[in-house]
Amino acid sequence: MSTISPPDFTAERFARAPEARFEPAPADGVLPEGFFSTTNLPTYVRLGGRWRMPREPRMDGALVLDAEGGLWVREGRRVRQGERVAVGQAEDGSEGIYVHASWLAGGAEGEFKFMTSEVSREKPIDYARMARLLVEERARGGYPVWVTGPALVHSRARVDMTWFIANGFVGALLAGNAVAVHDIEASIFGTTLGMSGSGEATTGGHGLHMRAINRVRAAGSIAQAVEQGLIRDGIMHACVVHRVPFVLTGSIRDDGPLPDVVTDNLAAQDAMRRHTMKATLAVMIATALHAIATGNMLPSFVTGPDGSLRELATICVDSSEFVVSKLKDRGTHQAFGVVTNAQDFLHILRLCVERELAARSSPIAASGRRG
Structure with a gap:
């Protein structure tokens, strides 16, 4: 970093x-x-x-x-x-x-620039570096903000995202109505938009997400649905159980929406801003609009308790180079892009984080650090 x-x-x-x-x-x-x-x-x-x-x-x-x-x-x-x-x-x-822009790679002093992205699916992905960043942020008591899109739920990355929340690597979750709806549908019915875990459409499945919304609305909130045992696992369950705050923002296309969704755009900005102001790291996965919106709210740096500055590490993941480039083109210079799908990214990142944690706790690693 x-x-x-x-x-x-x-x-x-x-x-x-x-x-x-x-x-x-x-x-x-x-x-x-x-x-x-x-x-x-x-x-x-x-x-x-x-x-x-x-x-x-x-x-x-x-x-x-x-x-x-x-x-x-x-x-x-x-x-x-x-x-x-x-x-x-x-x-x-x-x-x-x-x-202060001279610290940026290739930056001209005193000048803020757009359109400076260099993203390619042909570049290697340094998962070990990202794993170190996450482990270090947790160790220092940082506030990693994760921004996710619904593809994360559909692609079976749901289990891995739940693991990151449960193990203290998520300070706050920023997402849209769809992420929560599909995650909750998976918990209640075992499908996402009517699709089974094997990727096949189910009979009558097209209405299951609406039934999931209706049940949560009847419960009163996502937290109450968890308390009542309606939502038994998954991303939103982990957020509630481990007291990780989340902001769900609405859009015109939303079904329902869920009772926790902030449907006023300006109120949603303010709700997200309360978390981006505290962010010490950002991970954005499979969401173009939420990633760019969050990037616009983030500084490119973190101020330490002693007044020192360090780069605010920002990871943007999408299967399309366009999304990753667009984030950087909108001024989020510090972001480094990963062009891959959500499922592969989260699963490999989890394995690398587990490996990093094991290495740090091993007697050999500890001995090497003392030396």
């Missing part, structure tokens, strides 16, 4: 840089002309002769200075009339705002 060296603010160009300029928002949800549009990279704002980092960083936001002197990144819709918003477009510090 890459550590990020801080800028040298003793350099003359930083010492001579002006203070950042702020202008009041003209109305609720309206930013002043010339506002600074944030990126997901480490950003510093010169205030009172010091370079400060805003809280809750993300791309596509505004820099807001509150009445107590706190500096925040805020979505435009959340800015209120009269709040002070940073203005300027330069990212090199010449207008009091510096975007």
Whole structure:
């Protein structure tokens, strides 16, 4: 995992840089002309002769200075009339705002770029590296956010995803209505969209997902359906039993939906954002829209308790190169792509994580570390 060296603010160009300029928002949800549009990279704002980092960083936001002197990144819709918003477009510090991009591979200092992806299904997949990242995050008490699509359930990766949740590798699960519906259908009826575990359509199976939704709605919630014994295994069961928070967001095509689904898009953004703000690692599997949405909410870095920065490892998995490339093309520079199907990815990753855990707990490995 890459550590990020801080800028040298003793350099003359930083010492001579002006203070950042702020202008009041003209109305609720309206930013002043010339506002600074944030990126997901480490950003510093010169205030009172010091370079400060805003809280809750993300791309596509505004820099807001509150009445107590706190500096925040805020979505435009959340800015209120009269709040002070940073203005300027330069990212090199010449207008009091510096975007630290030189640590990126091939990055030009002070410049945030789109369309820089290099993804290919012909590249080798370093499962051992990903396994180390997951094990290290669990060891340090990190907050890995997993973003999943329904193909994960259909492809028989459900058992492996359940294992990751049960064993402490998932801090929060972000998904859509379909992931939960198909997982719950599998628990109740043993099918997903009426398809058996062997991949065959079942008689009358087309209505089973609707019957699953109806039963959960009758129970009141997913958690209550677990408590009542209606949902006995699977991804949502593991989330409830192991108290892993989940956010299910709705879409126009949803059936039902389940009672836990957030159907208001802006409320769903806020619900997801509460977890992306805490994320220390992100794993996105088989979901284009959720992956890009989450990527837009994530900073590219994690701030340690001592103020140090490190890269926020972001893994994007899809059977299509298009999805993996699209995430990077939308500004999530730190993501590394895996072009494969969900079933193979999760099963091999689980084996590698188990191997990594065994290696770390073995006497030989422990002796080697002491030496």
